[in-house]
Amino acid sequence: MGFGVELVLVLALIFMLIYILFPVGAMILFSVATRWDRTVWPEGYTLSAYSTLFRDREFWIALYHSTVLALTAIALSAFLIVPALLTAELTLPRVKKFIEAFSLAPFVIPSVLFALGLVETYASLPIPLYGTPVLLTLANTVLAFPLMYRSVENKMHTIGLAKMVESAITLGARMPFVTYRVILPNLWSGIVNGSLLILSMVLSEFALANLMVGGSWPTLSVYLYSVMRVDGQAASVLSVVSFTFTWLLTSLVTVGGVRRYGLS
Amino acid sequence: MTIFWRSIQGEGTITFSHYLFLLRPLYLKSLVQSIFLSLLTAFLGMLFGFPAALALQHLLSHRQKNISITLAATAANFAGVPLAVAFMILLGLNGFLTRLLFHRGFMSSVPFTLYSFTGLVLLYLYFQIPLFVVLIMPALEGLRKEWREAVSTLGGNGYLYWVKVGFPVLSPALLGCFILLYANSFGAYATAFALVGAKFRLLPIQISLAVAGNVGYDPHAASAMAMVMIAGLLVLFSFYIRLRKRFALWVSG
Amino acid sequence: MAYLEMESVEKSFAKNRVLTHFNLSIEKGEFTTLVGPSGCGKTTTLRILAGLERPDRGTISLEGVPITDWPPQRRQISMVFQSYALFPNLTVFGNIAFGLWAKRIDRLTVEREVMNLLDIVGLKGLENRFPHELSGGQQQRVALARALAPRPKVLLLDEPLSAVDAVVRLRLREELKRIQRELGITTVMVTHDQEEALSISDRVVVMNGGRIEQVGTPVEIYRHPVNRFVAQFIGFSNALRVERKGDSQEVFFHHYPINLPPLSLNGEKRLTLYVRPETLRLHRPHELRGREYDTNLLPGIIRLRAFYGAITRFEVMVNGEIIWVDVPGHEADSWQEGDEVVVSFSPQEVRIITGGGEQ
Numbered sequence: 001m002g003f004g005v006e007l008v009l010v011l012a013l014i015f016m017l018i019y020i021l022f023p024v025g026a027m028i029l030f031s032v033a034t035r036w037d038r039t040v041w042p043e044g045y046t047l048s049a050y051s052t053l054f055r056d057r058e059f060w061i062a063l064y065h066s067t068v069l070a071l072t073a074i075a076l077s078a079f080l081i082v083p084a085l086l087t088a089e090l091t092l093p094r095v096k097k098f099i100e101a102f103s104l105a106p107f108v109i110p111s112v113l114f115a116l117g118l119v120e121t122y123a124s125l126p127i128p129l130y131g132t133p134v135l136l137t138l139a140n141t142v143l144a145f146p147l148m149y150r151s152v153e154n155k156m157h158t159i160g161l162a163k164m165v166e167s168a169i170t171l172g173a174r175m176p177f178v179t180y181r182v183i184l185p186n187l188w189s190g191i192v193n194g195s196l197l198i199l200s201m202v203l204s205e206f207a208l209a210n211l212m213v214g215g216s217w218p219t220l221s222v223y224l225y226s227v228m229r230v231d232g233q234a235a236s237v238l239s240v241v242s243f244t245f246t247w248l249l250t251s252l253v254t255v256g257g258v259r260r261y262g263l264s
Numbered sequence: 265m266t267i268f269w270r271s272i273q274g275e276g277t278i279t280f281s282h283y284l285f286l287l288r289p290l291y292l293k294s295l296v297q298s299i300f301l302s303l304l305t306a307f308l309g310m311l312f313g314f315p316a317a318l319a320l321q322h323l324l325s326h327r328q329k330n331i332s333i334t335l336a337a338t339a340a341n342f343a344g345v346p347l348a349v350a351f352m353i354l355l356g357l358n359g360f361l362t363r364l365l366f367h368r369g370f371m372s373s374v375p376f377t378l379y380s381f382t383g384l385v386l387l388y389l390y391f392q393i394p395l396f397v398v399l400i401m402p403a404l405e406g407l408r409k410e411w412r413e414a415v416s417t418l419g420g421n422g423y424l425y426w427v428k429v430g431f432p433v434l435s436p437a438l439l440g441c442f443i444l445l446y447a448n449s450f451g452a453y454a455t456a457f458a459l460v461g462a463k464f465r466l467l468p469i470q471i472s473l474a475v476a477g478n479v480g481y482d483p484h485a486a487s488a489m490a491m492v493m494i495a496g497l498l499v500l501f502s503f504y505i506r507l508r509k510r511f512a513l514w515v516s517g
Numbered sequence: 518m519a520y521l522e523m524e525s526v527e528k529s530f531a532k533n534r535v536l537t538h539f540n541l542s543i544e545k546g547e548f549t550t551l552v553g554p555s556g557c558g559k560t561t562t563l564r565i566l567a568g569l570e571r572p573d574r575g576t577i578s579l580e581g582v583p584i585t586d587w588p589p590q591r592r593q594i595s596m597v598f599q600s601y602a603l604f605p606n607l608t609v610f611g612n613i614a615f616g617l618w619a620k621r622i623d624r625l626t627v628e629r630e631v632m633n634l635l636d637i638v639g640l641k642g643l644e645n646r647f648p649h650e651l652s653g654g655q656q657q658r659v660a661l662a663r664a665l666a667p668r669p670k671v672l673l674l675d676e677p678l679s680a681v682d683a684v685v686r687l688r689l690r691e692e693l694k695r696i697q698r699e700l701g702i703t704t705v706m707v708t709h710d711q712e713e714a715l716s717i718s719d720r721v722v723v724m725n726g727g728r729i730e731q732v733g734t735p736v737e738i739y740r741h742p743v744n745r746f747v748a749q750f751i752g753f754s755n756a757l758r759v760e761r762k763g764d765s766q767e768v769f770f771h772h773y774p775i776n777l778p779p780l781s782l783n784g785e786k787r788l789t790l791y792v793r794p795e796t797l798r799l800h801r802p803h804e805l806r807g808r809e810y811d812t813n814l815l816p817g818i819i820r821l822r823a824f825y826g827a828i829t830r831f832e833v834m835v836n837g838e839i840i841w842v843d844v845p846g847h848e849a850d851s852w853q854e855g856d857e858v859v860v861s862f863s864p865q866e867v868r869i870i871t872g873g874g875e876q
Contacts, residue, residue, distance in 0.1 A: 010323060012315035016393050017332065020339040023350035023390065026360045030353045036360075109497070110451025112468040113490045206344045206454035211472055224345045225458060236353055239346035247338040410602030416589040417567050417596045418616035419667055428615070432606040513649050514605035 031236040049233045062223035070202040074195045076141045077148040103146040115211040133217045148194035155190025200249040298467035305388040306445035313396030321404045336394035343391045344454035403437035406515040436507040443504045520545040526575030535561045537727045550706045552714035553724035559707045567596045595664035596673040603648040610644040616667030634662040654685040674706040711751045748791040757790040771836040776812040778864045794843040796866035800859045815860045
């Protein structure tokens, strides 16, 4: 590569990094500023916005809601995906194509449309599911499936789990033993990976939460949206927390997680 | 997902007349706007993302590359309400940059407001550029070092390599990533909703209003719009899967 | 001066020294093979010749011109990669034509040349296929044709046959040799397969740990290995550790006397004798009655027999040590596991390497 070309590439990279970091920087600065609407730089610095937020009961409620959602989605998707994938892998290779197509569905159907479908369907049913957290949990679980699927499937393939299980069986091990000693320990990192992705997804998920239950059972992002209209600084504090959290989760999964949509 | 089909059929019963609603200027406008916004941000995402990804792959050390990719992946996932907040602080009516430009006298009047189409594009680019980088990275890693070496032992230079081998091999991956970016912004709801609320009617927002809003409640139209959206995305994704297969074949073969 | 020369070349990666004081000269039209265990620096040597790696020290010259600092583009040295590195987006035609495109040669000539090469490598009619539509052997031929197309001065082959299955490998090996002969192109190949190296080359360079152990014709290398490494890496050898009593030519394997060909032993007490299994013979003990005190006779018991087709290999236990004996064709049929035997060999077939046993 010529020097000119390299320069362009480096500039593009720097541009991207600045583009990413600049708003985050402003956000952090704003969250610790005492007052920052008249001057170029903040007039003073304080952490009071953080302590206010952490003393706000509604914040903890929203966090609690989001955590419940995330944990349920993780647990449900892990319990459904892992055995299903294993069965498909070991005995029914044709089913795999079906599951594979399924896992792309959330890309094809944006969450707004998904929410719409659920609302439409359950609103007409006699069962009082519509607008309840239960339905939201189920909806989040469906969105969580592909994340868990990708991580577990990836792991399963890179370590060749099918062969491992087969050799364990030929050595005379029974299925519960194989599950406990072979499948779970080897798939564990894949499951953890998927769980982190789901956690990050559910915590920032807005469309479903807003459209399905809204303010009656606020999640973190719904809470943030309501705060944003009232108090900019509280919103910036929450956004900083959210970015930090996303960043932490992403660093944890980078190696496996980046490839989840990958082309190869 | 079958829920969807049911909901659509339930509404449409026998008639397809609901689809005619879509021809109303209100809906047509949001459709066109959505498509335009998605195309534009996907294109710009690729335009800025591709050179950045090349720089990451070829000019940085392994460690620097990992840090940058983590950052990019974070940004790619950082959409929705918090992103809108960050940009408002930076570029809002009384945002940091806006003020900076005023105070220093670089500008006498605000050339644009964040709460507009341009602002939306800026916001979307925040996750589109890094998303492109994250998506194209595995493909760049799939370009084998030997191809470049083979070109050089056959007497060809870097230019010939990119024209005859590098770009052509990457092209399905580039197009595939473009499609994912397009779909990503086409379905995005939270970011736009948080920034401009119902004022700016992109298709997803229009749909949500039609199904849950106080004004313009019209589930039939919503279902019809949803069907159009899904159909479009389905076509794109079948195309994407074909591209992905082709690329996998090339890189492994 | 030789056609292609490497003079005191050194190369390290990080702190790892890959080539140490490396000298090699190759004559025009010769087929030279670098052979050695993995990690011995043979592929690095090839890449230095191609210009894909720069040596830390030393010079490389082609036709008497130093080319050490030349980029690969300028050297007119082509390379066939181990993985072939065919361009997946181009057809067979495009792949082969690539080097000609790089030279900006006119279309008609390119077409003629490519067709000619397709004929040489036996791929006529496949010019519009893509690499992934070809078998491993066909891909290999395309890679070869692509490397030959720009008419390079030197052709480099990096483990060219390692990715194809056994049957195809043998056929391609013959063909590679035929094409090389026909075109008279100076060729340097790298392989870890010593049989491949012996059968295809004019000259073999045995490498180990970044150094050259021995250079010679296949026959020289096989029959007269200069050291322990070559004797054991090329072909299969029995290693007999023997002790010399006094200054005589007679040595002892355990207590069995062994006669050696006359040569100066410099007062060495411990020697290792390398004997190829096919030069050993088996006898029934009664055939040798009365000659028990002759030299070069080792009594033992057959522990294992393994049928290899052309030969049968017997594992004979002599005083707790294993000696392998190869017996050709039907001769082997009369020997069974558990038979008591005597192994004999002629002093002329023994290679002596001083310095005692293996490490």
